[in-house]
Amino acid sequence: MREIFDMWGRMSVKEIMRYNGAMLPDDELEKHFRLVKTQKAALARLGLKTICDLFYHFPARYGEVLPTKNIAELKKGDEAVIRGRISKLEKTKAWRKKIPLTRAVVEDASPAYGGASGTIRVVWFHQPYLAEMMKEGMLVELRGKVTEDKKGLYLANPTSEAHARQAHGGAGARTLLGDSATDTEAPLESIYPESRGVTSRWFFYALKRALAAGAHKKIPEYIPDDILKKYHLPSLRAALVWIHQPKNIRDAEAARKRFAFEEVFFIQLARQKARRAYKANKTFPIRINPKETADFIKRFPFELTHSQRDSVHAIFDDFRAEEPMTRLLEGDVGSGKTAVAAVTAYAVVTSRPENQTFGNLQAAVMAPTEILAKQHFESFIELFSHLPIQIGLITGSGCYKFPSKVNSLKATNISRTQLLKWVANGEIPILIGTHALIQKHVVFKDLAYVVIDEQHRFGTMQRFKLVRKDARVPHLLSMTATPIPRTLALTIYGDLDLTLLTEMPKGRKPVITEIVPPNRRKDAYEKVRAELKAGRQAYVICPRIDEPDPEKERALLAKSVTEEAKRLKQDVFPEFEIEILHSKVKPKERDLIMQKFLDRQIDILVATSVIEVGVNVPNATVVVIEGAERFGLAQLHQLRGRVLRSTHQAYCYAFPNARGGASLARLRALKDAKNGFELAELDLKLRGAGELSGGKQWGISDLGMEAIQNLKMVEAAREEAGALLRGDPALTAHPSIGARIADADENVHWE
Numbered sequence: 095m096r097e098i099f100d101m102w103g104r105m106s107v108k109e110i111m112r113y114n115g116a117m118l119p120d121d122e123l124e125k126h127f128r129l130v131k132t133q134k135a136a137l138a139r140l141g142l143k144t145i146c147d148l149f150y151h152f153p154a155r156y157g158e159v160l161p162t163k164n165i166a167e168l169k170k171g172d173e174a175v176i177r178g179r180i181s182k183l184e185k186t187k188a189w190r191k192k193i194p195l196t197r198a199v200v201e202d203a204s205p206a207y208g209g210a211s212g213t214i215r216v217v218w219f220h221q222p223y224l225a226e227m228m229k230e231g232m233l234v235e236l237r238g239k240v241t242e243d244k245k246g247l248y249l250a251n252p253t254s255e256a257h258a259r260q261a262h263g264g265a266g267a268r269t270l271l272g273d274s275a276t277d278t279e280a281p282l283e284s285i286y287p288e289s290r291g292v293t294s295r296w297f298f299y300a301l302k303r304a305l306a307a308g309a310h311k312k313i314p315e316y317i318p319d320d321i322l323k324k325y326h327l328p329s330l331r332a333a334l335v336w337i338h339q340p341k342n343i344r345d346a347e348a349a350r351k352r353f354a355f356e357e358v359f360f361i362q363l364a365r366q367k368a369r370r371a372y373k374a375n376k377t378f379p380i381r382i383n384p385k386e387t388a389d390f391i392k393r394f395p396f397e398l399t400h401s402q403r404d405s406v407h408a409i410f411d412d413f414r415a416e417e418p419m420t421r422l423l424e425g426d427v428g429s430g431k432t433a434v435a436a437v438t439a440y441a442v443v444t445s446r447p448e449n450q451t452f453g454n455l456q457a458a459v460m461a462p463t464e465i466l467a468k469q470h471f472e473s474f475i476e477l478f479s480h481l482p483i484q485i486g487l488i489t490g491s492g493c494y495k496f497p498s499k500v501n502s503l504k505a506t507n508i509s510r511t512q513l514l515k516w517v518a519n520g521e522i523p524i525l526i527g528t529h530a531l532i533q534k535h536v537v538f539k540d541l542a543y544v545v546i547d548e549q550h551r552f553g554t555m556q557r558f559k560l561v562r563k564d565a566r567v568p569h570l571l572s573m574t575a576t577p578i579p580r581t582l583a584l585t586i587y588g589d590l591d592l593t594l595l596t597e598m599p600k601g602r603k604p605v606i607t608e609i610v611p612p613n614r615r616k617d618a619y620e621k622v623r624a625e626l627k628a629g630r631q632a633y634v635i636c637p638r639i640d641e642p643d644p645e646k647e648r649a650l651l652a653k654s655v656t657e658e659a660k661r662l663k664q665d666v667f668p669e670f671e672i673e674i675l676h677s678k679v680k681p682k683e684r685d686l687i688m689q690k691f692l693d694r695q696i697d698i699l700v701a702t703s704v705i706e707v708g709v710n711v712p713n714a715t716v717v718v719i720e721g722a723e724r725f726g727l728a729q730l731h732q733l734r735g736r737v738l739r740s741t742h743q744a745y746c747y748a749f750p751n752a753r754g755g756a757s758l759a760r761l762r763a764l765k766d767a768k769n770g771f772e773l774a775e776l777d778l779k780l781r782g783a784g785e786l787s788g789g790k791q792w793g794i795s796d797l798g799m800e801a802i803q804n805l806k807m808v809e810a811a812r813e814e815a816g817a818l819l820r821g822d823p824a825l826t827a828h829p830s831i832g833a834r835i836a837d838a839d840e841n842v843h844w845e
Contacts, residue, residue, distance in 0.1 A: 117307040119146035127300060132227060132291030139289050145309050148300060149334055152353065152797055153284035156346055160237050160283075165202045165212035168247060172240040176214070176249075178202035180234050196221055200234060200249075214240075215248035227291070235295065253293060282340045301338045310334040314830040317356060321814050327352040354801035357794065358585055358808055362815035364835045365588030369420060370819060372589070375567040377418035378455055378542035381445045382410050390440050393480060394433065399597040402430050408593050409438045412569065419569035422587050424578065425595025426770045427735025428602060431573045432470060434595070435459065435545045436477045438571065442543040443483060443523040454483075455542035456517075458568075459526040462548050464489045464681070465688045469710050470547070471496075471526045475505065478524070486513050488527035488536070491682070495522065544568045548575070575735065577728040577770030581808045586794070588812065596769065601741040605734050607765045609722075609748050609758065618718070618747045619666055625716045625745065626670055626697055632716035634658060634700045635733055637724045639676045653720040659700040670697035677704050703729060705736060712740035722748035722761055728774040730764055 117126055122144055123137060137143070142151055163174040178200040186195050196218040202211050216236060228234065238252030286297035304310065315330045322329065328336060328348055337349035391398060398406075405423060412419035425431050439457040447453055459474075461467040471487040475496050478485060487494040487505070493513040498506035516522045520539035525531065572590060583592060610618045622632055638654040659674045673696045675687050684704075691699050692711050699705070699714075703725065717737050722730060730748070737744040748761055767773045794802070801807050818828070825832040 117145060117304060117309040119144065119149070119309055119313045121145050121309075123148060123300075126303075130227065130291075133296070136289040136291035140287070140292075145304055146313060148297075148304060149310055149313070149338075150353075151286060151297060151301075152337055152350070152795075153346075154287050154796075155285050156282040156340065156343065157285055158283065165200070165214050167211075168214065168240050170240055170242045170247060173238065174240070175235060175237045176200060176202060177233070177235045180216075180228055180232050181230055183228055183230055193219055194221075195219055198228070200236065215245070216252060217248055217250055219251055221251070237295075253295060282343065282346065284338055284340075305335060305338060316830050316834050317352075317359065318818070318828070321359075325355065325810065327355060350797060350800070351807075354797050354804075355807055355811055357798035358801045358811040359815055360831075360834050361585055361794070361798075362588050362812050363818065363831065365586075366812075366815050366819055367825075367835060369589035370823060372420055372567060372570075373417045375418060377416075377567055377569060378540065379416075379445075379448055380410075380413035380442055380455070380542065380569070382413060382441045383444065386444065387437065387441055390481075391437060394477065396433075396599055396601075398433065398437075399430060399595075399599060401425070401595045401597040402434055405434045405593045405595060406437050408591075409434070409569075409571065410441065412591075413438075413441065418567050419571065420590050421571050421593060422583070422590040423571060423573045423593050423595065424583070424771075425573075425575065426577070426598070426738075427575045427732060428598060428738045429575075429595040430599055431547075431575070431595060432473050433477075435547075435571065435573065436474060439474075439524060439543060439545065440478070442569075445542070447540045453520050453540070454523045455540050456520065456523045456525070456538050457543040457545070458531055458538070458541060459524070459545045460531050460547065461526070461528060463685065464491060464528055465685045465692075466547065466710075467526055467528050471505070474524060474526065479503065483524065484516070484522045486517060486522040486525045486527075488513060488525060488530045490528060490530055491685075541568050542566075543571070545571045545573065547573045575732065575770075577731060577774035579774045579802065580771075581802045581805050582774075584808050584812060585802060588815075594771070596771075598738075602738060603741070603743050605738055605744045605746050607734065607746040607748065609750065609761050609765070615749065618749075621745065622716050622718065622747070623667065626667070629694075629713070630715040630742065631691065631694065631696070631711065631713050632698050632718065633705060633714060633733075633736055634662065634698060634718045635705070635720065636700065636702060637721040639678060639702060655700050655702055658720065662698065662700065667698060671695065672698045672700060675699055675701040675704060677702060703733060705733075710739050711736070712742075714739070715742050715744045716747070717745075718747045718749065720749050721751045723750045723758075727760065727764060727767070727776055728770055730761075731767070731770045731773045734764075735770075 123129065123142065124134070126145070129137070140151065142148055160173055160175045163172070163176060165176055165178065168174065168176070179202075180198050180200055182197070182199040184197050186197060187193060198216045199213050200216055201213045236249055236252040238249050240247055241250045242248070284294075284298055284301075286294040288294050288297075311331055313330060313334075317327065317330075321327070327333075330352075333349040333352045336345040337353065340346035340349070409419065409421060412421060423431055423434060439459070442457045443454050445455045447455060459467075459470050461470055467487065467489055471485065471494065474485050479497075485496045485505075488510070493508055493510050494505045495508050495513060495516070496505040498504050500506065513522070514535060514537070517525055518537045518539060525536075525538075530536070572587075578586075608618065626632060636653045636655045636658050640654050640656050655674050655676050659672055663672050673687055673690070675684060679687070687696070687699075690696050691714075694713060715737050717733060719725065719730065719733060725733070734746040737746065748764065750758065750761060763773065763776055767776065801811075818831075819825075822828060825835070
């Protein structure tokens, strides 16, 4: 007995609770719920591992609770819940169409009928896996609409919860074959996002049990009380109950508001904390010579726009400050971001290291793909060729240096060892590359400036590996052509100052955009043919890679790259060279295809939206977009921007599949909007936060994306995060917030 007391004395409160079988937030789901293999796989796909994860799996919507009826009372057209025992379970196929089916019979029992009230057939179309999840004699709860055929009444495709409550540890199993009056349901039914193997009803009962066990009360409140009161937000305990078991829609909305604010608040905290930590480092002073910089710009084959000049001055102002720059340069495709990077890089590499009369500071430019890195290399050579400044290129496939000792007008292929030696001793002041730049063996002597192109294509950790290689941190410029609504930019780039390029270089003609109905398709093809005959090139964009499986339910019936390329070659453009490109093509092969397109060996490139970012093919003047309504407006604008790379007139032909007025009205906005930023804002309003093109890539939940539509909420979260960090920079007084920030920083990404 003494040993038992000693053991209890050594255990923490949490360990004692576990010993007693209590449900705790960080317990794994398997500990409290009996999960079959398909359920485990489904929960893993949804990223749900612990009880706390389960609490944060919020309902997608709410519906009215259906009445629970006895089978004997059912009539054609009824929508109801029935409970009973399953039998005659079989997996089969429809006689004519060979559609996969699961069939069964359900028998209920009710005290009012003195036993079974009746039986009813159940048919699930396109769901043969249900036969493997259920067993003969299992208790089930089915909800759906009663249908009738020649054999009588049946339930077609009901939502089901096989062995619903017994699967959650037996809670409430007695009522499955008894009077439903003993079962208390929430006035609103929470309907959850599902995955094959785990249903909305599974989540309903799992969360009901977790709430009843009080596991939500053991999660610490993360948001300070004064902020909750200021914005009239419910506590975490109340919000978890209200969002999963709301008594009315007002409670549900209040809970959703709280969690939306919470998500943006913690992202803001993570971003601003990272910014403060970065700004606290020492950096390199940059001495700018206005006359020399002006002379450098005068040699450009084009004149800088007002936006470009303003951006250069903003970056120079940051260089003059004593803290490292963290700035985002956002501009449409072709707006001249590379020129801004080149001018500011010139100012850096013509500056001496502090307290030295020799040597130069260094700059690095990182691009997401090899072909884009090579294009930056060529652009920098064009702008720096008159200067005694060496430029290096490092990618997975090789290294180059400009100028060559043999020919001062060309670059030469050199060994990786030699390039790294010259970078390490400072002989190469400008190094351009892919993620190869962040490998451990790449060491700079005085890296003072880092430019990251399309930074959301890199992970956060990749970015910081490059900028934290020295005791002094370099100035950081991120560039993106991805149009982002202001509220989203304020959230995900909370650690960066924002600069916009709102003009296009002189001589660039707006892309002529046409929304092409089916009866005008041939006319559009003839216009494309005219451009191809004139020596130009074209993109054809499709929503899919391969053709959909016709037997799959709700398959995306849209044109595929593979089949459209065959059709165009056989029936439309047999005289031209056609190639395909999509995400399944290996990176090296993808770069090779793009190089062939750049070298004009390919006339038409049929691709998915994989080409939306990063390639510069001035000779491509036409883009055809199949199933245009399936893309976001901002994404369409980027695809259209692929042909806005020269002074030639460019054309965009959008072929919609849908004929709905809303879809066509949205596409017409593509013709009228002035720039990508305007389209991104419009896309957010028209399609909704959950549908925002690229929304998933930011690592923000649908609920968080709802908050992004509310500028006041974003600004409030930003303000409160800043105030909290000003009062407690290390968050020593808020340890639970510090723990949450680590999670937020890990989940928000830029891939």
